[in-house]
Amino acid sequence: MDDDTTEPKVGVRADVVVFNRGVRPTPWFFDSYSERLYLMIEPGRLLWENPKLPAFWPADLGAITVPNKDVILPLGEAMGLDPRAGGQWATTGTVMLWIVTRLFPDAHVDVAGFSFLDDPGQTSWHHAYGDPSPVGNEHAIGLEARLVRPWIEFGRIDYHR
Template sequence: MRELMTAYARRAPVRSVAVVGNAPLRPNAVRAHRIDTADLVIRMNSFVLDVPGAEPCQGTHVDVVVWNRITRATEFVFHDYRERLYALVEPMRLHGNPEMWPTSWPADLGLVPVSNRAFTRPLNELLGIPWREERLAPTTGTLATYLAVSLFPDAEITVTGLSYVDAPEQTAWQHQWGDWCPVGREHRIAQESRLLRSWDTDGRIRFVR
């Protein structure tokens, strides 16, 4: 997976990675520049990009899309899809959820499944949650961050747009493109917040607000 992501990166070797979530962000030109100048930019699920004429906020560059089968596609998700790597995360397949193929996907979309054995299971154990007994799964945001930390441990990793880092008690969250939805019952975002904060403290990632 490291070699594949590197093949889609702007520069190699990958010395800087930006992981961009979907939480609402205020305009910030410094943040947008930091994202767009990273060697590898990972976005997720229903992401949005800056558009011409708007204040810089979350940047415009995408190399890798980490997303799941129930993603509600924005206008940006499949734009230029032939130029990006699509990494499909399916943590609930560990609990027997069936495979499904959304009709919104391009017919010729190429994708790579993210291994539950290599990434989801170790992350569940790291979170210290009873994932087998309670049918739990990490959020796409934490899983995408774990991919970056695991695959590029020597890179400078910027993480932004994950609201639960600062608000682990929330029961519903808003996306940057406007909608609200409840936090899935399969998530334990307090534990995810604690893990990401520890990585920020020890320098594995830099969380940017």
């Protein structure tokens, strides 16, 4: 990471963790955290969420939140939703795809783990760690599938099942 005492660094890789403040962190969620950029999305803050940092957050990490007006609201509109009015918004994974495809339009994007693409009616998530959890009422994953599928079909992203 750059600082004021050295020349800016340029590379070909960035490790970025996009997560929601309600994440159930795995034991290794913050492993090597000083080598990654953590972006917290807070769409619920449009309606009700507490602005305090989660208790599990390392004290020396700081906080970078993704601005709702620049990401959550336009993404919601692209899905046919108004997150401010209906209390529904995209999942964290789709938010991540939206950010990367807009900030880096020429980047090669490989993704996996978007189960709603194959099962937009699913009612629970089966995570790589821990017990399954219900798909929250705040997510309209059928609309997300409709938004993301063309990105795969037209080669904007490569999806690995």
